[in-house]
Amino acid sequence: xxxTSGSMTSTTPGLVNAHHHLYSALARGMPAPRATAxxxxxxxxxxxxxxxAAHDVDSIYWSxxxxxxxxxxxxxxxxxxxxxxxxxxxxxxxxxxRACEEVGVxxxxxxxxxxxxxxxxxxxxxxxxxxxxxxxxQRGLEECERHIKAGGxxxxxxxxxxxCSNETLEAASELAQRLGVGVHIHVAExxxxxxxxxxxxxxxxxxxxxxxxxxxxxxxxxxLAHNPRSNMNNGVxxxxxxxxxxxxxxxxxxxxxxxxxxxxxxxxxxxEFDTSQTPDTVAGWMHNARRLFPASETDEVTWRYPAAENAxxxxxxxxxxxxxxxxxxxLVVQAGTTTRVDEAEVRHKARAAAQRLHQRxxxx
Ligand SMILES: [Zn+2]
Numbered sequence: 001x002x003x004t005s006g007s008m009t010s011t012t013p014g015l016v017n018a019h020h021h022l023y024s025a026l027a028r029g030m031p032a033p034r035a036t037a038x039x040x041x042x043x044x045x046x047x048x049x050x051x052x053a054a055h056d057v058d059s060i061y062w063s064x065x066x067x068x069x070x071x072x073x074x075x076x077x078x079x080x081x082x083x084x085x086x087x088x089x090x091x092x093x094x095x096x097x098r099a100c101e102e103v104g105v106x107x108x109x110x111x112x113x114x115x116x117x118x119x120x121x122x123x124x125x126x127x128x129x130x131x132x133x134x135x136x137x138q139r140g141l142e143e144c145e146r147h148i149k150a151g152g153x154x155x156x157x158x159x160x161x162x163x164c165s166n167e168t169l170e171a172a173s174e175l176a177q178r179l180g181v182g183v184h185i186h187v188a189e190x191x192x193x194x195x196x197x198x199x200x201x202x203x204x205x206x207x208x209x210x211x212x213x214x215x216x217x218x219x220x221x222x223x224l225a226h227n228p229r230s231n232m233n234n235g236v237x238x239x240x241x242x243x244x245x246x247x248x249x250x251x252x253x254x255x256x257x258x259x260x261x262x263x264x265x266x267x268x269x270x271x272e273f274d275t276s277q278t279p280d281t282v283a284g285w286m287h288n289a290r291r292l293f294p295a296s297e298t299d300e301v302t303w304r305y306p307a308a309e310n311a312x313x314x315x316x317x318x319x320x321x322x323x324x325x326x327x328x329x330x331l332v333v334q335a336g337t338t339t340r341v342d343e344a345e346v347r348h349k350a351r352a353a354a355q356r357l358h359q360r361x362x363x364x
Contacts, residue, residue: 008306009323014077014106014299015259016289019184019211019225019251022081022096022107023060025067026354027051027254031362040190040236041162045125049116054360055085057095062353064099064107069346071257072105072333075301075322078293079105079257080209080225082157082184084112089139093147093154104332104340106295109147110157110184113140113172115165129199133167141175148179155209160186161196173203182207182222188215190236209292211251214239222246223292226285227253228269229262238273242281249289250282259286260308260320267315283311300326 030051037043055063060083071079079100085092093109100107115127115134141156148154156176158164164172176183182205188196189212197218204210208222214237224246226239230253241248250262267282290296304321307313314320325333337343 009302009304010306010308011300011302012075012309013290014296014301014325014327015075015286016078016080016249016293016296017071017076017252017257017259017262018080018209018223018249018289018292019227019253020067020071020079020081020257021083021254022064022067022079022099023052023055023083023085024048024063024254025070026059026063026350026357029354030358039192040234041125041192043234045123049123050361050364051357052084053086053364054357056088056360057091059353059357060085060088060092061095061099062350063357064096065103065341065346066350067257068100068103068105068107069338069341069343072103072325072338073322073336073343074256074258074260075303075325075333076257076259077105077299077301077325077327077332078108078289078296080108080155080184080251080293082110082112082186082211084114084157084159086114086117086136089136089143093143093152097147097152102341103338103346104327104330106153106293106327108153108155108293110155111140111143111147112157112159112184113137113144113168114159114163115168116159116163127163127165129166129195131165131167133165133171137164137168137171141171145175145179148181155181155184158183158185160189160193161199162193166199169199169203177205182209184209184211186211187213187220188217189231190234191215210246211253212236212239213241213244213246219245223288224248225251226266227251228266229253229255232269238269240273241285242270242274242277247288247291248285249292250285260314264315264318279311279315282315298328
């Protein structure tokens with residue numbers, strides 16, 4: 001089709017970010033870590049576990065709103081989110097869902113439970129598989145249950161096997177089965193989680209969403225969310241998704257939601273590993289994501305490029321711009337900006353919320 005300015009455009013279904021952390025949208029500009037991380041677990045402790053501990057419901061809302069806005073602008077209409085905020089558990093999924101609805105993007109939310117915060121509020125670097133479930137983990141499961149029973153699109157979230165007791169892993173699995181949803185969990189992202197395969201083998205189901213799997217030592221049932229940018233950023237290794245039997249989908253792991261860009265990165269990283277691969281492999285991962293989040297098929301993204309739907313064009317055309325986005329047949333992006341919320345206002349208020357959040361981080 002030709003738009004009013006005479007340039008050629010093309011349309012695709014909505015894109016899906018199969019693993020996001022909307023709570024990290026306000027991380028940009030946060031205080032520098034107090035030390036240089038010496039391992040993946042140390043980095044989590046220095047950076048990400050300080051950020052999630054500093055969140056309150058207001059900052060969760062603005063983080064999700066900014067993240068949703070940036071997703072919409074990139075043509076990503078469906079977000080599968082994994083959320084943690086140990087000092088603001090109750091109401092967190094409602095805040096995320098509301099923020100996404102206001103922008104006009106779809107979200108499948110979960111609270112990611114963990115036993116790393118002991119009942120005394122102390123952070124445990126190592127969680128024994130044989131320890132008992134913490135109150136915080138129980139409250140996280142209850143938040144997932146409340147969200148799903150209220151009719152929300154959701155999953156049961158688990159941070160990772162290494163930060164949970166067996167009791168918690170089993171309770172999450174049991175709750176997911178009871179609610180008819182999958183478990184969304186980080187799996188063997190780094191060497192710190194090498195036991196994940198052994199500990200989850202008897203629990204994992206086909207509707208689970210296994211995130212990363214970089215160091216996974218066996219086959220595990222579920223979808224595999226591959227996050228190449230995050231894996232490179234953290235230096236954890238390459239997940240080699242083409243060597244896995246699982247259906248592969250792409251996620252950003254919290255670094256934005258520009259899935260066209262993520263797919264181009266996934267492609268060049270794949271080629272570095274195996275030059276016999278073609279763009280059709282990554283296009284297949286994008287297609288898998290539409291099966292995982294079928295509502296994306298009914299969404300419509302119009303690109304300022306005449307062949308956005310062609311895998312070979314999409315793999316090599318950088319900075320393919322989004323002109324408009326329709327969700328549920330309603331325009332949520334028009335002429336490159338959001339229609340339901342004022343882009344400038346959201347960015348301004350999110351920046352103020354980020355400053356408050358970063359101040360709280362300093363005091364933790
Ligand atoms: Zn993640």
